[in-house]
Amino acid sequence: MKSTFVIQRYVPGKDAAPHFERYELDLWDEATILDGLNYIKDNEDDSLSYRRACRHAICGSCAMVVNGYTKLVCTTPIASELKSGRSEIRIAPLRAMKPIKDLVVDMSAFWQHFRDVEPWLQPDEAAVPGPNEEYRVTPEQIAASRKDLNCILCAVCFSDCGVVEVDPHFPGPPALAKAHRYVMDPRDDKRKERLQRLVDLGVWDCAHAYNCMECPKHVDPAHAIAELRRLSIEAGITGNIGAKHSQQFTKSIGRGGRLDETRLVLELTGITNVAGQIRNAPQGTRMLLKGKLPLPMHQKVDNPKEVHRIFKAVNAGQQADNQKDGNVQVTSGSGR
């Protein structure tokens, strides 16, 4: 099967800027993109640099951006990239990290985010069994961390995250999934401290774009992030803009069935925060002049009382559940 690889080449210090080079290949039908890169390195240009090792999605080394989306090239067939009429395969290094050479990037920032979430068990020392005993955890107890444990640290989700792309402070999906793994571990004794730390690091800065759901190991970081947020509110960590936004939003729906955006922005800025309100005034005025502020009254649904009743009924049901086991529990894990 014929294909054209267009590969980003760059040697810092030697090349003024990254540039793309074309390679024409004719490989077997089932060849992967990694096979193509190996072919080029073996036969056409041995200076081409890229990371690879295991060739079957275990080591997590060969993540790169293929036609705009980050993938493990060892499990991506050339054929799948050429379907839907695409004529070439464009390969660039992982995003949000500095290129070292060609397709190899400096992953220091990626690892720093992992260090920041303290990815090791911090148990209550008094509860830790002696050296001759196991510290046992049942499969049921570890189920909530099961997906997080599949992470191979490949940085596919990190590279595709739209927030990571512009904000170097955001921990990114993989470090947050790793943090979730420890928050959910029954042996860990630092849940509240961890949640507070994650709020400080930016767990509320995730923009819900779900790019991280295309994980080659199905880790599901978006679900982990949603659950960390819920648990942080549950733990009483609510003095931050993310939790306030979530709580005020939900309250707004409870009042009228529909979101009152104008009131939400006013409340989140703080009614008595004069400087903040002044800062928002030009935007508010622009929207007012365009007829984008629904005045004088926010439009509610026909029967806001029915919506309010559902709020009360769901809360009552959940409170009853907390007092007895065996009911259907709905958690953030319900598919998200």
Add this chain to the structure above:
Amino acid sequence: MKYAYFTGCVAKGTCPELHHSTVALAKVLGIELWEMTDASCCGAGVIHDENPELQITLNARTFAMAEAAGMDIVNICSTCQQNLGHDNRVLRENPALLDRVNRVLADSGLHYSGNVQVKNLLWVLVSDYGIERLKEKVVHPLTGLRVAPYYGCQLLRPVEDTGFEDPDNPTSFDELILALGATPVDYPGKTRCCGFHILTVNENTSTKMAVKRLEEARDAAADIMATPCPLCHTSLDAYQPRAARMQGSGVRMPVLHVSQLVGLACGIDPGVLKLGQLMVSPQAALSGVL
């Protein structure tokens, strides 16, 4: 064709032009809309962050109302699509949960059996209505207009909740633009996030994301962008002057709603489509086709 029309909050709030242009377009195309004036917010993932069961129950109420009326739901927002789609899937796959939710709905005289489909307007136009039929309604082809289709993120992912097309290589919007006689523009950010969902939580990062998308479309020589989602529209249009100033960008890119873009090609008056309510005027960009 008849649908239960789920407006969502924003088309009834800060994006009224979306609602008005949708209603006008549906009329011209002969699509009947029953507006769900009693449907609550989809939860936007925000209620889900705090209490997933509450969001699912509120959305089950919406599905039950559409089911009772015997209609599928059409929505005009990617976040509504994603959240309604997700909650609908979870309810359909989980009979015990559906049962629990129905016990709450029973006191409102409602019941959901899991038979409603949730579709974004873009999908309805491309798939249910059909490109060929749409072409017949185009009386004012937008020849020469370079349109950057902004698919955004939540209409495409997660695949199990949306599932309409390949999120890495979507084509529906491009097909729609071609049907209107305009030219779709390819650009790197068409499926990446506009930052809306953190606009109030982290405005600096959010506006950086929006400006990046706008500049990507500009650099691909687009005359305008178009979006199927009022939240993307808020980030990209309503906040564009503020975002550009915050990020030191000179970008100026008109952004139309899908309903406005299709409406123009179908000969609907720009005043009826409320183009005047766009923050960044599309007048100069559209001068060649209007």
